[in-house]
Amino acid sequence: MLQKDTNQSVIQVEGLGKTYPPDFTALKKINLTIKHGEIFALLGPNGAGKTTLISIICGITNPTSGRVLVKGKNIISDFRATRALIGLVPQELTTDAFETVWATVSFTRGLFGKKPNPAFIEKILKQLSLWDKKDNKIMTLSGGMKRRVLIAKALSHEPEILFLDEPTAGVDVELRKDMWALVRGLQETGVTIILTTHYIEEAEEMADRIGIINKGELILVEEKATLMQKLGKKQLSLELQKPLKQIPKALADFDLELADDGHCLIYTYDTTAKQTGITALLSKLGDADIKFKDLSTNKSSLEDIFVNLVKETT
Ligand SMILES: Nc1ncnc2c1ncn2[C@@H]1O[C@H](COP(=O)(O)OP(=O)(O)O)[C@@H](O)[C@H]1O
Ligand SMILES: [Mg+2]
Known part of the structure; x- marks a missing residue:
């Protein structure tokens, strides 16, 4: 053998x-x-x-x-x-x-x-x-x-x-x-x-x-x-009341992205980590006077990773 x-x-x-x-x-x-x-x-x-x-x-x-x-x-x-x-x-x-x-x-x-x-x-x-x-x-x-x-x-x-x-x-x-x-x-x-x-x-x-x-x-x-492990990441999407042009410096410690012409703030976090950081993020958003209308979460799947990679190379 x-x-x-x-x-x-x-x-x-x-x-x-x-x-x-x-x-x-x-x-x-x-x-x-x-x-x-x-x-x-x-x-x-x-x-x-x-x-x-x-x-x-x-x-x-x-x-x-x-x-x-x-x-x-x-x-x-x-x-x-x-x-x-x-x-x-x-x-x-x-x-x-x-x-x-x-x-x-x-x-x-x-x-x-x-x-x-x-x-x-x-x-x-x-x-x-x-x-x-x-x-x-x-x-x-x-x-x-x-x-x-x-x-x-x-x-x-x-x-x-x-x-x-x-x-x-x-x-x-x-x-x-x-x-x-x-x-x-x-x-x-x-x-x-x-x-x-x-x-x-x-x-x-x-x-x-x-x-x-x-x-x-x-x-x-x-x-x-x-x-x-990448699949273990989740995303929190915040639909903002007012669009942002860029991510404020006060939020630089968070893994954030802007989408939808600045109307949507996406936070990626690790579900396997001890703390998601969501509470801290929401509190910082309050301090910076960034208000949101709605929030939702989704889990990234291999499907998303695949689709994103394929999109990037197209
Ligand atoms: N004998 C061939 N002559 C010309 N084009 C081919 C030939 N074989 C495959 N292709 C083209 O090469 C590309 C890759 O094909 P293929 O290797 O069969 O892809 P997959 O197996 O991933 O579906 C396709 O666009 C296909 O049309
Ligand atoms: Mg084939």
């Missing part, structure tokens, strides 16, 4: 760019290090460049600039060695319709130069509830079952790194649960997992680290726990 050592980098993406002909820039100078044994979620809206990025790492798409190393080896000059380390569950359903489940999964293992191992194939088919379908032709399977076959294929050669491209977009609840159990089990054996998603909840539930990508730019990479 592999040891989990998240300090060691397993993938290094350096200055990676991709321009689709004639001149559409899908990725702009991406720098990213994936750590051994982590679950990394690449989160971003449709068209952000997620599939392009993982297709390059998996050697399906050529980069325009920059380079990628997988366990220190270049994905282009050492393609066979790096590709053999990787399992990819693609976003689109692509399977050989006329083959049986057993044949296609066993064949895929062989493609990566691995010796046959029927016991291992049996194990993954059982894990994916595909065992009783092993002799069925792929074309007779439902969409959910076909997706399970894609996962089995991706795992057939015992990869150290698993990419899942939008694994749960449009899949049923049962498959989603099975998939997450499987992913966690793989992580325990030392497999590094990179998933793409446009669902914030998915990144939140599964990932150790989250990278946010928008319009081909990686705009944030952070430990999920750190992002969650």
Whole structure:
């Protein structure tokens, strides 16, 4: 069994760019290090460049600039060695319709130069509830079952790194649960997992680290726990009777922002702190003779952080 050592980098993406002909820039100078044994979620809206990025790492798409190393080896000059380390569950359903489940999964293992191992194939088919379908032709399977076959294929050669491209977009609840159990089990054996998603909840539930990508730019990479601390922040919005041009000096100690042309004063505070500072703020506002009509609070969610980041880079 592999040891989990998240300090060691397993993938290094350096200055990676991709321009689709004639001149559409899908990725702009991406720098990213994936750590051994982590679950990394690449989160971003449709068209952000997620599939392009993982297709390059998996050697399906050529980069325009920059380079990628997988366990220190270049994905282009050492393609066979790096590709053999990787399992990819693609976003689109692509399977050989006329083959049986057993044949296609066993064949895929062989493609990566691995010796046959029927016991291992049996194990993954059982894990994916595909065992009783092993002799069925792929074309007779439902969409959910076909997706399970894609996962089995991706795992057939015992990869150290698993990419899942939008694994749960449009899949049923049962498959989603099975998939997450499987992913966690793989992580325990030392497999590094990179998933793409446009669902914030998915990144939140599964990932150790989250990278946010928008319009081909990686705009944030952070430990999920750190992002969650940001989620622990709350905002108090005060609707002012008279607009302010700037934040008065007397209030400089507070984390304040003006919004709505100075009609709204927003105070951000940490819900995990001993004191929120609200009482002190309200008393200072009284001293400065700043009156408000209404007040409300809201908790910032990953959704807000995401939307704000995406807005900033647009
Ligand atoms: N083969 C291609 N030729 C031209 N443009 C492409 C091609 N593949 C993807 N794109 C464009 O690149 C952008 C990023 O696509 P993609 O990587 O699939 O995004 P995501 O997976 O985040 O939805 C999109 O605007 C898409 O239309
Ligand atoms: Mg995609």
